Amino acid sequence: MVTKSKTSETETKIVSSTVWSAGAGCHGGCGVNLHIKDGELVKVEGQESHPYNQGTLCPRALALPEYVHHKDRLMHPLIRRGERGTNTFEQATWEEALDLIQNRMNESRDKYGPESSIFVQGTGRDVGGWLVFLAYNFGSPNWMQALPGNSCYHPRLLSMKVAIGDFVVPDNSQCHVDRYDNSEWKLPECYMIWGQNPVATCNDGNHGHWIIECLKRGSKFIVIDPNYTWLASRAKLWLPIRPGTDGALALGMLNVIISEELYDHKFVEKWTTGFDELRERAKEYPVERVSEITWIDKDLIVEAARMYAKAKPAALQWGVPIDFAPEGFTVAQAINHLWCITGNVENPGGQIVAKPAFGVTSYPMGQDAIEAMYGPMMPKEQQAKRIGVDDFPIVRDLHWRAQPDATIDQMLSGKPYPVKSTFVAGSNFVVAAQDPYRWREAFEGMDFNVVVDLFMTPTAMAIADVVLPSSSFTERDGVRAWWSPLTAQHPALRVGECRSDAEICFELAGRFNKDFQFESLDDLYRFYLKPSGLSLEEVRERNWIMPPQGSDAMPYKRHEKGLLRPDGEPGFNTPSGKIELKSSMMENWSYDPLPFYTEPDYSPVSRPDLVEKYPLILNTGSRTIAFFHSEHRQIKSLRDMNPDPTVELNPETAKEYGIEDKDWIWIENQFGKCKMRVKLSPVHPKIVMAQHSWWFPEKVYEKDYGAYESNVNVLIPGELYSKTGFGGSQVKSLMCQISRVETE
Amino acid sequence: MASNGLWIDIEFCTGCLACEVACRYEHGFAIEEFGIKVVEQVLNGGQTFNFVPIPTDLCDLCVSRTAKGNLKPACVQHCLAQVMEYGKLTDLVKRMEEKPRSTLWSPKPRKADRKPFASAAA
Numbered sequence: 048m049v050t051k052s053k054t055s056e057t058e059t060k061i062v063s064s065t066v067w068s069a070g071a072g073c074h075g076g077c078g079v080n081l082h083i084k085d086g087e088l089v090k091v092e093g094q095e096s097h098p099y100n101q102g103t104l105c106p107r108a109l110a111l112p113e114y115v116h117h118k119d120r121l122m123h124p125l126i127r128r129g130e131r132g133t134n135t136f137e138q139a140t141w142e143e144a145l146d147l148i149q150n151r152m153n154e155s156r157d158k159y160g161p162e163s164s165i166f167v168q169g170t171g172r173d174v175g176g177w178l179v180f181l182a183y184n185f186g187s188p189n190w191m192q193a194l195p196g197n198s199c200y201h202p203r204l205l206s207m208k209v210a211i212g213d214f215v216v217p218d219n220s221q222c223h224v225d226r227y228d229n230s231e232w233k234l235p236e237c238y239m240i241w242g243q244n245p246v247a248t249c250n251d252g253n254h255g256h257w258i259i260e261c262l263k264r265g266s267k268f269i270v271i272d273p274n275y276t277w278l279a280s281r282a283k284l285w286l287p288i289r290p291g292t293d294g295a296l297a298l299g300m301l302n303v304i305i306s307e308e309l310y311d312h313k314f315v316e317k318w319t320t321g322f323d324e325l326r327e328r329a330k331e332y333p334v335e336r337v338s339e340i341t342w343i344d345k346d347l348i349v350e351a352a353r354m355y356a357k358a359k360p361a362a363l364q365w366g367v368p369i370d371f372a373p374e375g376f377t378v379a380q381a382i383n384h385l386w387c388i389t390g391n392v393e394n395p396g397g398q399i400v401a402k403p404a405f406g407v408t409s410y411p412m413g414q415d416a417i418e419a420m421y422g423p424m425m426p427k428e429q430q431a432k433r434i435g436v437d438d439f440p441i442v443r444d445l446h447w448r449a450q451p452d453a454t455i456d457q458m459l460s461g462k463p464y465p466v467k468s469t470f471v472a473g474s475n476f477v478v479a480a481q482d483p484y485r486w487r488e489a490f491e492g493m494d495f496n497v498v499v500d501l502f503m504t505p506t507a508m509a510i511a512d513v514v515l516p517s518s519s520f521t522e523r524d525g526v527r528a529w530w531s532p533l534t535a536q537h538p539a540l541r542v543g544e545c546r547s548d549a550e551i552c553f554e555l556a557g558r559f560n561k562d563f564q565f566e567s568l569d570d571l572y573r574f575y576l577k578p579s580g581l582s583l584e585e586v587r588e589r590n591w592i593m594p595p596q597g598s599d600a601m602p603y604k605r606h607e608k609g610l611l612r613p614d615g616e617p618g619f620n621t622p623s624g625k626i627e628l629k630s631s632m633m634e635n636w637s638y639d640p641l642p643f644y645t646e647p648d649y650s651p652v653s654r655p656d657l658v659e660k661y662p663l664i665l666n667t668g669s670r671t672i673a674f675f676h677s678e679h680r681q682i683k684s685l686r687d688m689n690p691d692p693t694v695e696l697n698p699e700t701a702k703e704y705g706i707e708d709k710d711w712i713w714i715e716n717q718f719g720k721c722k723m724r725v726k727l728s729p730v731h732p733k734i735v736m737a738q739h740s741w742w743f744p745e746k747v748y749e750k751d752y753g754a755y756e757s758n759v760n761v762l763i764p765g766e767l768y769s770k771t772g773f774g775g776s777q778v779k780s781l782m783c784q785i786s787r788v789e790t791e
Numbered sequence: 792m793a794s795n796g797l798w799i800d801i802e803f804c805t806g807c808l809a810c811e812v813a814c815r816y817e818h819g820f821a822i823e824e825f826g827i828k829v830v831e832q833v834l835n836g837g838q839t840f841n842f843v844p845i846p847t848d849l850c851d852l853c854v855s856r857t858a859k860g861n862l863k864p865a866c867v868q869h870c871l872a873q874v875m876e877y878g879k880l881t882d883l884v885k886r887m888e889e890k891p892r893s894t895l896w897s898p899k900p901r902k903a904d905r906k907p908f909a910s911a912a913a
């Protein structure tokens with residue numbers, strides 16, 4: 048939608064669009080007005096009429112003009128001419144670059160089979176949908192997220208999928224256009240925040256400040272976090288947990304709720320199976336034991352469990368530390384059971400099932416969705432070559448991506464079949480993956496690597512043979528249903544020769560697949576929109592459309608109305624039709640069907656032998672609103688908010704080590720060391736809380752932009768710690784030592 | 792005499808810094824310039840944990856937006872926690888009475904005739 052307004056000198060064009068990263072670096076979908084003057088983005092504003100953000104906006108989206116017109120943006124395709132990793136890129140035309148990619152990847156496909164090419168993304172924002180489209184048109188089942196253990200939301204997603212048949216999110220009235228004033232919605236009486244900082248992030252499609260609105264309106268908060276965050280300071284209860292022990296805490300709370308008969312008897316009886324077995328399992332976690340494991344006072348655990356269970360309704364927001372816990376899958380299962388046994392499923396102000404608006408899939412979130420979209424494109428025997436299917440039944444039966452740890456192993460070993468080329472988009476794993484050296488080595492061994500990004504990154508610098516310049520969301524069109532409302536993106540300007548991921552993947556898909564069925568991107572968007580019955584023109588014109596109440600994308604009580612199962616019967620989309628507290632799918636796969644706790648591999652409990660050398664607990668990845676993972680370090684308005692790689696220390700701990708505020712310190716363990724700058728804060732005294740994925744775009748003369756000096760990921764082992772293949776890259780719970788950096 | 796001001800609820804300001812950036816882009820300030828600056832206040836063993844946004848003397852209360860009538864100041868509109876209000880000081884004083892742990896500002900732009908650190912603050 049474009050409107051024009053006359054300002055003093057030149058005309059400003061205002062394009063109304065919807066955030067879908069790149070740019071803001073989030074999973075959210077804020078409505079924005081892009082102010083364009085002389086072909087440049089000069090200002091970004093929130094759209095007041097948009098139900099998602101109601102006019103508000105974060106600093107990252109507000110600073111987009113700096114991002115879009117940054118001097119370091121990649122403007123042209125680049126082809127490497129000299130040795131890999133030595134910055135010998137030369138500008139090329141799109142035709143040259145695409146021809147080269149087509150030839151090299153076709154060669155690899157002819158020689159080693161399509162599965163020998165892998166398609167790699169970073170965190171799952173906009174690019175994943177395009178990569179799977181490209182991968183399937185190329186003929187490879189190996190679409191992958193560059194993250195050990197798939198440890199970002201996927202353990203949580205899949206554990207909900209096996210228990211509930213769908214996945215649920217806290218209800219902040221996001222499905223109602225009138226939001227908090229809606230009469231059907233209820234304010235959560237209790238809001239439990241589990242390992243997440245909603246102030247700094249809008250994770251997994253949830254806008255963080257929706258939760259703050261509930262706080263303002265009177266929800267009582269429980270915050271589970273080793274750090275005393277601002278939200279913890281405003282909470283009724285703060286549970287400073289020992290990192291990595293979330294599974295024990297959840298089981299302990301389940302035990303309190305069940306043994307004190309605080310669960311929702313009616314809901315449990317009518318809609319769940321396996322309750323008795325869960326009761327028995329939970330008994331193994333009496334509060335004394337849980338207190339000992341988690342370091343949380345036992346009365347506090349009991350009080351929190353009671354408060355959550357008694358509140359009607361109660362909402363729960365959780366974060367990525369759950370995925371990172373050892374066996375993250377089962378930790379998520381335990382927390383999931385908290386809302387299930389308290390009847391906080393599909394109720395106003397509890398957890399609601401997230402379904403794409405109007406049944407539109409713009410980013411397939413399951414094997415079933417991919418099959419529904421592109422199924423006939425890839426025969427079953429080809430799909431069976433997805434890396435990880437042999438070792439991980441969840442990858443085989445449920446998940447839709449190659450298992451990352453198995454993929455890295457296979458890239459290094461060439462077994463059972465060789466991996467030869469990669470297409471990487473929106474991932475900076477040389478900085479962002481655990482054990483980055485191993486990742487770099489795996490990609491260095493490839494015959495051919497393509498990297499698509501907006502800026503030159505350490506990853507592109509280290510491994511790319513061809514670099515393609517991608518665009519921000521302000522430069523591209525699209526439709527998105529993640530979840531509601533259905534939204535449109537509109538190109539407001541062009542920058543350099545940049546092309547969107549959609550354009551790049553669409554063009555290449557057409558080159559790779561001789562039976563390619565789409566004439567244009569619009570054609571493809573129409574294909575996506577088919578289930579909605581809406582025309583592309585209407586979606587573009589209206590910018591966002593909330594599905595009508597009563598449709599299957601809208602809450603509440605859909606299990607009673609038969610809106611969750613494909614057969615239209617009441618119940619949940621699981622084998623038994625009920626919420627499976629004891630999972631029949633897990634049982635079939637020979638996994639423990641009930642939640643359990645495992646101790647982190649490197650902790651004072653599991654490795655007392657290391658305590659003397661590494662007495663402190665290393666917890667990494669605390670968020671700041673200034674950045675998303677490895678992004679935004681070159682955006683000055685944002686970097687100024689957080690100029691240095693920051694590690695938070697309790698003042699007592701600092702004193703003990705002779706460290707002062709703003710000192711640079713070494714953080715060190717058996718795997719590596721890095722240098723960060725101290726911020727004294729009310730974090731737990733035993734915990735060293737470090738930001739992650741630091742590199743320095745300004746250090747152009749250093750190898751890979753100084754990607755290893757302040758990158759805490761070099762202290763994190765790359766092995767997999769989960770039997771399911773989901774969860775357990777232990778970035779939240781390791782052991783370490785600290786010391787002041789002595790200036791020479 | 793000043794008649795309008797900014798009311799800010801300190802209890803719920805999350806320190807998200809949207810106000811700083813929104814203000815900068817609304818006025819075309821340089822990146823080193825601030826019309827409003829948020830100060831972190833973690834004191835008394837962490838018992839006090841507040842963010843306090845303070846308008847600078849570049850703040851003109853977004854006169855070009857508010858003069859048009861229906862536009863709120865850029866910071867007020869974008870504030871992620873929606874803790875700011877713009878209006879008549881006399882009305883905003885009532886907001887302070889209703890809502891403790893809040894502040895009220897009566898900003899007035901001041902043209903600086905000296906910029907001793909001009910190189911750092913363009």
Ligand code: SF4
Pocket residue numbers: 066071072073074075076077100103104105106107108248249254255
């Ligand atoms: S981070 Fe949040 S506020 Fe910013 S654009 Fe994304 S969803 Fe919107």
Ligand code: SF4
Pocket residue numbers: 797813814815817826827846847849850851852853864865866867
């Ligand atoms: S009122 Fe306008 S000028 Fe003043 S701080 Fe807010 S955005 Fe800046």
Ligand code: SF4
Pocket residue numbers: 799803804805806807808809810811829842844869870871872873874875
């Ligand atoms: S935008 Fe609002 S919540 Fe954020 S720092 Fe400014 S006043 Fe506080």
